[in-house]
Amino acid sequence: MLHGGRRTDNESLLEKFKNLDFMKMDRRTFIKAVGALGASLFLQTYKSDMAKALSDLPETKVVWLHGVMDSGCTISMLDGGTPDILEFLQLFNLNLLYQEVLMMQQGIFVDGKPANTSDLNSEILLEEILEKEKGYVLIAEGAIANGPHGSGKYMVLGGKIYRDIFEKAARNASVIVAIGQCATHSGVNAAESDIVGLLDHRGVAFTMEDSSKGIVDLLGIDTPVINVNGCPAHPDWVFLTIGAVALGKIKVPDDLPEVLDRWHRPKVFYPPDHTVHENCPRRGYYDRGEFETTVGGSKCLWKLGCKGPYSHADCATRHWNGHLSFCPQAGSPCIGCVQPGFPDSTRPFYVEIEDAGIVGTNLDTIAGVAIAGGLIAAGAHALRRTVLKKPEEKEGITEDTASEEIGGEK
């Protein structure tokens, strides 16, 4: 495993952050705290806040629906370790009422009529929830089928069109937390093809980059939407976002304009002024102009198509699955799975972005966010290309000559 070389002293960080109220932190301090401490230490540091909140606040009910997806985000949530999903529910006093992968119940019909009770029948359970409950958090995983021809029949569940189930659940929710690319932007379900119009799978608030094609817009639902995107979404991003909502640290809807970016994403996890590239452990190779042209090596992956300089996420500091690694560290170019237009805006994955001829669309989309954030994240990359002109000139450079060329610095 490669290491980024950034080793921070947890003790001193803990000292620095422990007297701060985490929701009163400014954005930079917050991301420093969450990013540097990691979710586990972060939660440990603020557990007194949470314990206090638990005694004051009623439980938060959670309904979790699955649309058109691959269950990858459910799996990603099960992979969360700090906290794990059980601790997450307990810590934030969440009552998970409905989750198809994790529940005892299933839909049961006898001669077409729902049978048994909500103890065993998920259709009765969901019906009861949607009739009685208001103000729950709706976790939406997966896209919403709107095809063919606006019928929504490409996804039917319990004899009902899923779009109708989603609509009812969305209207009664206090907030919709869309997790993963299928739910936030429709993702692979809306990738360009000759049948994409027929399929018509919609994201909750966006379909790809188009906010006019989100299903909430189509159905006229005004429940606030928080997007936690990525393919899959990182469990820390989801757990900390929902946790902050449950604790009242993020007030819905009042705080959302301040906390979310234009794609409805919490800025702390998708920082407008920070990209995957900046903390990449291969960054030193990039700065020295040393690039891989075939897979399996340890140098910069830019020429293999890495989209890290355009991807606004904290993967490089947070890491995945036990905070161990992330894509470029493991030898793969970043494929930009947090980009709103993924996968169309970031493929071909293994072709340098300028070569692919899509630089215009990408930079418009991504740098727009960056500029809004005050710092041009992609700018670091642009600067490098301007100053050094053509980084590819140094392709195939040896370690020895590289040292010489940059004045022996290493």
Place this chain on the structure above:
Amino acid sequence: MVEVTVDPLSRIEGHYRINTEVSADGVITDAQSNGLVFRGFERFLQKHDPRDAALLTMRICGVCPVCHSISAANALDDLFGVADQVPKNGLVMRNIHQAMNFIASHAAHIYILWGPDLANPAYRDILTQYGNVGNAVWGELSGRFMPLVNQFNGTHYPAGSSYVAALREFRRLHDGISLVAGKMPHPVLQHVGGVVYSPTVADIQQLIAYISETAKFVESFTLGVPPETWIENTYRASSPEKAVNFVIGHLQELLNKSLTNNDFSHSSGWGDVPLFAAFGSELVGEKLLGLPISLKLDRGGGYKNPDQIGFLSYGVFFKPEKGDGYDPTSPADSRVIPSGYMNGRLQLEKFDHTKISENITHAFYIDQEEDRPPWNGVTEPESNPDEIDYTRGSESRYSWVKAPNYAGIPCEVGPLARLLVMGEPLVTGLAKTFAENGYSPANNYTRMLARMQEILVVIPELLKWLRQDVQAGGKVAVHTELSMAKNSTGMGLWEAPRGALGHWVATGANSMTTLYQAVVPSTWNLAPRNAQGIPSPVEQALIGTKISAAENALGVDYSNPLGIMHTARSYDPCLACAIHTIDKTGKHPDRILKVV
């Protein structure tokens, strides 16, 4: 006749419905397997760089992304003409990556998806009629397998001990995948020509440490004995009879200790496998061991007509001793778990990939040809909303899943099929034992035990690859250029945790994809009927079986159809995989693939 429908069948991947006709005495007389979503998938790979398929096709499934990325990488190796040059180290890394996912996926299925049905209140009502033994066994089942989300009469019960422990192990294995593959789900290790990451010595040691932790879980929760003891006496037994005798003898020993004090806890040696093995089966539990009661899971999920079912494996895990490169057609001797076809009478035949075809007679697709080989697949989805109707019975079109056949026969795929084809002693011995005693050799009990056993088959192989075969820092990929994919075709055969997985790809003169096709395990297991009206494996496994718990022990309860739930879930359904759309080569009849 009563119509009993389970919709949605939860605790699976994706959205799935089972519809049945049930007689007054509680026997299922007809069944339809309905895939409920049309997702659209392979179509968006067309006209794009074929190399992206290794990372995009894994998004078919978040539970088993690893096998899709490896199938795709295998197909790309073939497409680029480099399958015979992939470095051994790259192949071993594919094995390691896949093996961790096998163990994690099986653990998830056994404990998180299938296991909770053992905590169904119907078993409380049955078992507690049998005094202290029944009470104790019910206490174990509900205490071990209760799922995270539950309520009974307004009370929420804590998640089961085995359930929670398995979740932790699942996470640990995914941490291991992430260590060498960036993240999980949707790891980024696989690439045409090999893999993108060569592990360090530290990575390898860390993975060995993870697997050692998993082995501890297997010992204290799953088996109740050290994994080495179990493996030595089953997987490495000198004959199927010896493997079965070891297990029966072990269960007998445990019973001798426990029947006096009714202690069936983990700490008294009753791992989840022994508990299931003894109390799950009528034949093993009641007839061989003399227990007063069992869950009779061997009575469900079997096949009545051996001429209408087969068992198929494409083969998985490259044999490192074969060195660099491999044959993409997956001959039986090149994979650790071999390729092969076994007919319904358990006779083994050589696998021939040209015998695979897919049928759409009962699926919501439009094509003049109803049977096609996957390398010439056509899938035009039904676009008239009124035609999408799941309620019109077995004669109608009723699913988004196609019906694949091998030489015209529906096949079960998955751990049971693989270990039968492999001749794994315990599973082979159990199948024979059941067949000789008038049971279907494949049933819910043997299907679940095969999945448990495959964890024990994979662990020692995985440790061997880590300790002996993988080379830290060694070459993991052969260099490729996009131009090598010009006007080419590729086939990638592999095994997902839940069964045989094939990817087929073709490219045009500009090296861009013209066809992409995946035939996945749940397409095999959960299909609708084929052109001849032969029901799919899951449909055959339902028809003729009882609807309620322990063979309708408490009478017929249509409102708690555990028979359907056990059988349908026993195949580890993955509907996101099964319902994808396939290339519409009908528009390009000139681009029919040549079979390699």
